[in-house]
Amino acid sequence: MSYNIPDHLKGLNDNEVAASQKKYGYNRIDTAHKNTGLELLLNILKEPMLILLFAISAIYLMTGDYGEAFFMFVAIVAVSAISLYQDTRSKKALEALEKLNEPLSTVIRNAQVVEIPTNEIAIGDLSITEEGKMINADGKIVHSNDFSVNEASLTGESLSVFKSSEIEDNKVYSGTLAVSGLAVFEVEKIGAETQLGKIGRSIQDIKEERSPLQIQITKFVKWMAVAGIIVFLMVWIFSYIQTDNVIESLLVGLTMAMSVLPEEIPVAFTTFMALGAWKLMREGIIVKRSSIVETLGSTTVICTDKTGTITENTMHLKHLYDYQSDKIFDEKDFGDTTLSKLIDYAMWSSEPVPFDPMEKTLHKVYEQTQKNDARKDYRMFHEYPLDGKPPMMTHLFENKERHRIIAAKGAPEAILDVSMLLESEKSDVRKLIKSFGQQGFRVLGVAKSNFEGDDLPREQQQFRFDFLGLVVFYDPPKKGIQDVFQHIYDAGIKVKVITGDNTDTTKSIAAQAGIVNTAEAVEGKEIMEYSEEQLLQEVEEKVLFTRMFPDAKLAVVNALKKKGEVVAMLGDGVNDGPALKTAHIGVAMGSKGTEIAKAAAALVITNDDLDRLIIGIASGRRIYANIKKAIQYIISIHIPIILTVSLPLFLGWIFPQIFTPVHVIFFELVMGPTCSIVYENEPMEKDTMLQKPRRMADTFLNWKELAVSIVQGLVITAGVLFAYQWVVQNGGSEEKTRAMVFTTLIFANILLSLTNRSFHYSLFESFKNKNILFAVVSGSVIIMLFAILYIEPLGKFFHLSGLNAGELGIAASIAAISVLWFEVYKWVKRLRQNDTETSGLHSLESYIK
Structure with a gap:
């Protein structure tokens, strides 16, 4: 962008900038506290799962089981490391976003117009x-050109105010918005010393509204915690009634609590969202x-501008x-003197x-x-800014001889x-x-117009x-825009074109772009006259x-x-802010979008390409689907762990404590990465963008989906307990039984x-x-399983014995039957869906005939 800036405005030089920044600091408001690594670690150590691990470690130390106590401390380190890795990863992703969101500012330095990061603005700069x-x-303000500003962020007054260097009200303030024209101002206050900075803390303290999914997951986790x-x-x-041993009973109870607590879910949600962004x-x-x-x-x-x-x-x-000659000129004839005026x-x-x-x-053609x-x-010397419905603008120029141009x-x-x-001419x-x-x-x-006096019309x-x-x-229309709109329609998303342009032009361009149902249009003034119905x-x-x-756009969105x-509303202008x-x-456009549009928007498309929004929607659908998969996996696998810990105890089986905290924490260490790292990396399924959008009010798991996960968990439980009884009935020891149950559950x-x-x-x-x-x-889990089974010190520590090839095969077979029945269920479901679609197609064909 080139600026016609007066020659006498030179700005600061590099030495003056350095001196100013050394004396007054940088243009930032550091009110938001950012957690240090130590604070992040302390927050992690407050997690319920780690509190349980500390309690169990203490009990093991009290009872002299130093090996188990050491393993629990190792587990604490491992769980903390995984959580810290996830938190750090999420934090870095969000910091990268925050840095990218920081706007650039235009200043004059060394007599040159340059763009700098906003935090580098120095007192004395010409901005x-x-x-x-x-x-x-x-x-x-030291120079301006028909400049007006909206100061609603400070004063609450929605009307714009005209300002210049020649009037008393010649100050501008951080956080306000330029509505028209251009101004050069000398920076007097930055950062926390600005008017905005003084109220910055209250703005920074406003909490971000949680999404519906976030609220639902929080409720679910709380419900599970209460159940635990x-x-x-x-x-x-x-256990105490049966054993009359407080410490041993407490250990059994804590093992049970560990198996119930779904601490992976909130971690997974945070990770999915941050990494998705x-x-x-x-x-x-x-x-x-x-x-x-x-x-x-x-x-x-999707409401899109044209x-x-x-x-x-x-x-x-x-x-x-040219109205005077009543002729239409093509671009090759623009040099004709008839067109001069x-x-x-x-x-x-x-x-x-x-x-x-x-x-x-127009400047270039001139x-x-x-x-x-x-x-x-x-x-x-005077400008009437763009206003009216429909809008127009008027500029008044004057030279030294007082000759005026009113255009x-x-x-x-x-x-x-x-x-x-005349009306006929119009x-x-x-x-x-x-x-x-x-x-x-x-x-x-x-x-054009002529006006000689100084008493200009209002x-x-x-x-x-x-x-x-x-x-x-x-x-x-942009190249390939037809394909973009086809993708939008395929995804079951409606399109609305909201533009300031006239109806005929919009209809033509919309039809060329592949937008459907463009025969009728409604204008903004009609919108404002409609009843709500x-x-x-x-x-x-x-x-x-x-x-x-603006008001009409807002009415349509509401x-x-x-x-x-x-x-999803796409906009780039000052007038798009409210909508x-x-x-x-x-959604604001990154290249041609105004700062007010970017400030009001939730996301910014850097290259102004509508296709990016489709990628964003696809990413949102992928993330939501993967969160559901992760949560359903967690629910399904928690059920057999919970029941394998509790049922032998409640049913009075021969080995009531088949799992100890050591085994449960091993499962937790396996489930955590699977849930939040592996599923987060899962690609989008092939037909995801051919489905209708989900309703935002829907719960993240409906009763049918929850029932499927519960049934999966119960069938796995049946398989694991079958393995338990099979070993017991064949005279197996507690160590052999535990090995069989443990291996079956891992598979x-x-x-x-x-x-x-x-x-x-x-x-x-x-x-x-x-x-x-x-x-x-x-692969890592299988290697660890085999190490536990066949490396004797590890086997003793986990209180289990090795399995021979036949037993390993039986464990794998039970696990396969317990899980892979779901593949048959999916196959039947696909067959029914295909039959329904075929039946619907035949019905449609009959209707058309």
Whole structure:
């Protein structure tokens, strides 16, 4: 971006910057406390599972079982290391996101305009701010160009305020937003010394709202924790009645509590969300809150802008219509002298330092076609910013001789309304506008006025304008955008186009982009006149919303939310802020998006490519599916552990303490990584983006899914207890029985983790989804099992004996039968689904006939 900055504004040099930063520090507000490594470790040591391990270790020390006590301490270190690794991994991912989210600021240094990280702004810097950008320090305006600012973040006043160096109110403040124009201000306060910094702590302390899934999982874990306490007390009392030994009974009870506690679940959730956000960052999607990743997968409606999202935002000037000659000129004829006045006033009605692609194009065409460049001779002394429904803008320039130029441009309807034309003449122009619009062109009207006095009208519409003609731009749909929308429709997601452009242009571009149901459209002014019932019906039926302004956009988003939709709103302008903030998922464009849009949005697409949002939605669905798989796996494998610990005791079997804390903690060390590391790495199943979005209000496990997991756990329990009785009936010792039960459960655990990779596709189909971590974790567990079985010191420590090949085969067979029946269940389920789909297709064919 090039700026026409006065030559006398040089800014600080490098030495002055260094001296300022040394004296006053950096532009940051360090109010949020960040946990150190030691604090993270202390927080981990407060976890219920580790408290249980400490209690068991203490009991072993009291009873003189030093080997078991040492193993428990090793387990404490191992569990802490895994948790610390997960927390650190999540923390680093979130810190990387936070760093990427930090905006850049534009300053003048060494007489050059440069962009720097916002935290490097120094007192004395000359900072440049412009339309749509957030102001990042407090300061005094030294140069401005029709500059206005919204200070609602500090004052609560929603109306923008015009400011300049020439008036008393010449201060700008960090956290406020530039609404129009441009300003250069000298930085006077930074960081905690700014107005925002003084109230920064209260802002930093606002807690992030938890997602529905987060709330549901927390409730589930609390419920399981309460169940663990109740079962612990029952087992402790029951064991004490039988043995009359408080310490031994307490040990049995604590073993039971360990088997019930699902501490893997919250760790898994945090890991999935943080790493999901980090992976999206690598795809060019900056996620501001990690919990939004889960919400992405629930998206049911995408509300998208047209310009720059569906189209390339190139704004190529295709035609010029000169009203005086009543001729349409193609681009090869733009040098015709007939067009001189139209091109002249189209440029003067643009910003002197253009931001908008259309205005940049008009400046460029002016340079190429006009012999004398008069831009340096004229100074803009007043501007009427873009306003009205439909909108227009007017600029007033004056040179040293007091010769004035008053130029206006805007929506053709707005310019026609203020022009001194007969109604019949306006009607002819409107036909032309409609014809251009139907071809997908973007059309602006241009007009001029004369006014000699200093008592300017309050509103630009009060000038008497002469209509000069039309400037006609073509902004073609992006390449491949049809495929993007097809992916959206395949995923069962609706599309709504919300744009400030006119109806005809929007219809044409939407049809070219592959958007369906574009025959009808509704305009913003109609939206505001609807009753609530009418509005709910319109947002359900209509796809195109044109001539939209902030209040109308907000009304559409709120109506869609009221209909139960999960709304992703794409926007890039100042006017999109309210709708972005209100939507479930506000999506800002990284390249062309304004700072206010990025501040209001929940995620930012760095390259403005709508296809990135599809990747984000797919990632959200993958993460949600994998969280469910991980939790169902945890539920299923916890059931046989719980029942194998408790049933022999309650049923009075010969070996009531078949598992001790040593065995349970071994299972916990196996389950933790499987749940939170292996399943997190699981790829998306092949038909995930061909399914309808899930309802966000749904519980993460419905009763049917929960029942499936419970049945899986009960069948594995039956297999494990069968192995127990088989050894006992064949005269096996306690060590042999424990070895058989332990081995069967380990094999079942490995097979369960594999078969639960998909609750639809077969185990063999799932192998096509490469996940090396399954092989690594499963291989490591088998090696450890064999070490325990066949290395004598380890076998003695775990109180079990080795198994021969036949016994090992029986354990593997029992585990396979206990788990792989689920493959038959999935096969039958697929057959029924195929029959239903075939039947539905036949019914549809009969209906059509």
